[in-house]
Amino acid sequence: MQKFDKPNRQRWKRFRYVWGRIDSAVYFILLVLLIFVLWQTGALHAILGQSYAQLPFPFTKTFTRTNALTGAETTVTNIGIVNYAFANFGTMMYNAGVTLAALILGYLLGAALGYGCALLATLCRRWGGGVLVILTVLVSAPVVALAPAINNMFGSSAPYAAKLVIVIITCMAGMAVNAYKGLNTIKPYSGDLMKVYNATSAESFVKMRLPASLPNMFTALKINVATAMTAVFISEIYAYTTTIGLGKVFKSAFDSQNRTAAWAYIFLAVIIGLVMYAIVALIEKRAIRWHASQRKS
Amino acid sequence: MKKLPVLLVSGLLAASLCAFAACGAPGEAGGETKLTKVTMQLKWLRQSQFMGYYAADVLGFYEEEGLDVTIVEGGTTSEIDAVESGDAQFGTTWVSNLMPSIAQGSSLTAIAQFYQDSGMTIVSLKDDLGAQTRVLEGQSVGNWMGGNQYELLAYLASLGLGTQLTEQGFDMNQLLGGTLDWASAMTYNELGLVLEAEKSAGVNYTLDDLNVIYMRDTEVGMMEDCLFVDSEWAAQNQDTVKAFLRASIKGWAWACSYATPAAMGTAGNDTGTLVYQAGDSVSLYHQQYMATEVAKLVVDGVNVSESDLNEIGKMVESDYETTRSILAQYYTSGAATDAATRAAIGELTFSDVFYTAFWDEVHDAVDLSGLSSYVYQR
Numbered sequence: 001m002q003k004f005d006k007p008n009r010q011r012w013k014r015f016r017y018v019w020g021r022i023d024s025a026v027y028f029i030l031l032v033l034l035i036f037v038l039w040q041t042g043a044l045h046a047i048l049g050q051s052y053a054q055l056p057f058p059f060t061k062t063f064t065r066t067n068a069l070t071g072a073e074t075t076v077t078n079i080g081i082v083n084y085a086f087a088n089f090g091t092m093m094y095n096a097g098v099t100l101a102a103l104i105l106g107y108l109l110g111a112a113l114g115y116g117c118a119l120l121a122t123l124c125r126r127w128g129g130g131v132l133v134i135l136t137v138l139v140s141a142p143v144v145a146l147a148p149a150i151n152n153m154f155g156s157s158a159p160y161a162a163k164l165v166i167v168i169i170t171c172m173a174g175m176a177v178n179a180y181k182g183l184n185t186i187k188p189y190s191g192d193l194m195k196v197y198n199a200t201s202a203e204s205f206v207k208m209r210l211p212a213s214l215p216n217m218f219t220a221l222k223i224n225v226a227t228a229m230t231a232v233f234i235s236e237i238y239a240y241t242t243t244i245g246l247g248k249v250f251k252s253a254f255d256s257q258n259r260t261a262a263w264a265y266i267f268l269a270v271i272i273g274l275v276m277y278a279i280v281a282l283i284e285k286r287a288i289r290w291h292a293s294q295r296k297s
Numbered sequence: 298m299k300k301l302p303v304l305l306v307s308g309l310l311a312a313s314l315c316a317f318a319a320c321g322a323p324g325e326a327g328g329e330t331k332l333t334k335v336t337m338q339l340k341w342l343r344q345s346q347f348m349g350y351y352a353a354d355v356l357g358f359y360e361e362e363g364l365d366v367t368i369v370e371g372g373t374t375s376e377i378d379a380v381e382s383g384d385a386q387f388g389t390t391w392v393s394n395l396m397p398s399i400a401q402g403s404s405l406t407a408i409a410q411f412y413q414d415s416g417m418t419i420v421s422l423k424d425d426l427g428a429q430t431r432v433l434e435g436q437s438v439g440n441w442m443g444g445n446q447y448e449l450l451a452y453l454a455s456l457g458l459g460t461q462l463t464e465q466g467f468d469m470n471q472l473l474g475g476t477l478d479w480a481s482a483m484t485y486n487e488l489g490l491v492l493e494a495e496k497s498a499g500v501n502y503t504l505d506d507l508n509v510i511y512m513r514d515t516e517v518g519m520m521e522d523c524l525f526v527d528s529e530w531a532a533q534n535q536d537t538v539k540a541f542l543r544a545s546i547k548g549w550a551w552a553c554s555y556a557t558p559a560a561m562g563t564a565g566n567d568t569g570t571l572v573y574q575a576g577d578s579v580s581l582y583h584q585q586y587m588a589t590e591v592a593k594l595v596v597d598g599v600n601v602s603e604s605d606l607n608e609i610g611k612m613v614e615s616d617y618e619t620t621r622s623i624l625a626q627y628y629t630s631g632a633a634t635d636a637a638t639r640a641a642i643g644e645l646t647f648s649d650v651f652y653t654a655f656w657d658e659v660h661d662a663v664d665l666s667g668l669s670s671y672v673y674q675r
Contacts, residue, residue, distance in 0.1 A: 068404065068528045068532035069406065241464065254375070257377060257630075258635075
């Protein structure tokens with residue numbers, strides 16, 4: 001049979017091997033393209049029940065609209081979210097930098113402090129539970145309420161500090177709870193193994209509990225990417241002495257009816273979040289190669 | 298059996314949550330089903346800035362026209378978004394806020410212009426700057442930005458000064474504390490806050506202690522609070538729009554006629570008291586102060602005749618031209634691509650923004666002779 005001659009069979013096998021590695025990425029790209037096509041042609045507007053003015057287009061689009069009362073026809077050009085982003089690339093990157101300065105530092109500090117609280121809770125059991133409860137209660141307050149409160153306290157004199165504090169608070173609790181769970185969930189045979197090797201409690205803590213807490217720590221880090229981004233964005237929206245930062249520029253665009261700009265900033269925030277998540281996932285892959293979640297399915 | 302208490306408690310919690318949710322949901326309208334339900338979205342908090350609508354609501358003018366109006370206060374919602382998405386049928390905002398939306402293709406349109414004059418001022422303390430009639434070189438001028446700054450930019454440019462504005466908070470602390478030379482103040486709101494502030498122990502500021510530049514006395518006053526609707530909805534509900542407009546004109550007429558209280562700070566048959574009872578976002582004194590100042594912007598003059606009251610809401614094309622030219626020059630959303638929006642704003646004609654047919658038809662027909670028969674009962 002011609003189809004399965006030796007050279008063809010090898011090509012088919014190679015194709016199937018390559019396809020197996022990239023098929024999920026290809027489907028994803030196709031889906032994104034489909035959404036953009038639906039969006040640009042206006043089908044998405046019809047599906048969601050939005051008018052062309054309510055939802056801006058990804059690329060430049062000119063359309064006419066008829067005034068229902070006067071019958072007058074006007075031609076309107078929407079700049080398009082992507083075109084806007086490229087036209088204002090410098091401003092957007094500058095504001096992203098301002099936000100990232102608070103975001104990354106707050107994220108890392110929040111993770112460190114949260115892990116420290118979990119360590120405290122594990123080592124000193126009597127006070128530990130109390131610390132965790134306080135943290136959980138503190139972060140149960142919605143960020144939308146917490147951000148203006150903290151801005152009022154010291155947002156006008158130290159806007160950067162206010163942003164940092166919000167991110168730290170929101171990231172701490174998630175990390176503390178997850179790390180505590182990781183530090184205190186010991187597989188039975190691991191504990192026994194440490195006893196067999198006559199390890200001191202300090203050694204068994206460092207060699208057994210700390211590595212065992214890493215998977216939970218990475219879970220918390222991944223969740224905290226979204227939490228930190230939300231917190232810093234909202235904190236910047238409510239700041240009134242500064243004019244820079246993604247949240248602030250987003251709010252100015254929103255207030256002056258520039259929806260294209262507002263959407264561009266939303267997309268930028270999403271992309272930043274995705275990049276951060278990808279970085280954390282990559283580090284996780286290398287750091288906890290031994291864990292069940294990193295097994296190739 | 299061990300699991301029963303847990304199941305019971307979680308079941309009770311879930312049931313109580315559902316009960317709370319049901320309590321919060323809008324209930325059935327009892328009795329009257331003939332009234333048309335509409336929602337009005339305000340630009341800011343419940344205050345005398347919107348006294349005409351509150352008067353029409355509380356005194357029953359809307360009910361007389363067959364409408365059941367829910368007035369929603371602003372501050373957190375964008376009134377433009379609320380009307381565009383259909384959450385509200387009517388909205389009030391500044392014309393300079395509405396025009397960028399219309400320039401970008403939205404189907405909103407203004408149907409009445411209640412504020413005939415601009416209420417924007419800039420204020421400075423005579424103690425700090427001496428007696429001044431204009432802004433001088435090097436003095437800092439503040440504004441809340443976010444669409445409120447256009448008149449100031451045009452004013453500074455007309456004086457030949459650099460158009461640099463400092464961002465101002467929503468209180469007047471920066472002016473009173475000395476960090477700002479000139480602060481923006483609406484005649485009916487922030488100016489009142491300064492007049493209520495203490496200059497020294499027990500003594501308040503008076504107008505003599507302040508330098509006030511009224512934008513309405515300059516060439517750069519812009520149109521402010523208008524009533525707007527979505528033109529597509531309005532085309533299909535013309536009778537509702539006319540009914541709302543009639544009742545609103547009557548409401549504003551009553552509110553302006555009864556804006557001056559018998560005694561400031563005391564509740565009585567005046568607009569300030571009515572608004573305060575409907576929404577106490579600020580004190581009774583401040584609501585009354587605001588009402589007296591707003592009335593000056595809605596109807597010109599002290600001795601107002603009935604025919605003047607019938608002109609409430611008039612849309613004047615020359616005022617629109619000033620607004621359009623200033624906005625086309627100074628509109629900004631902080632981006633390099635504003636040039637396209639400014640050009641689009643510059644091309645908007647009077648009839649693109651204002652649809653006068655409704656007002657032309659109803660304003661003379663509104664009967665404003667019996668206003669004194671409506672007494673606000675506390």
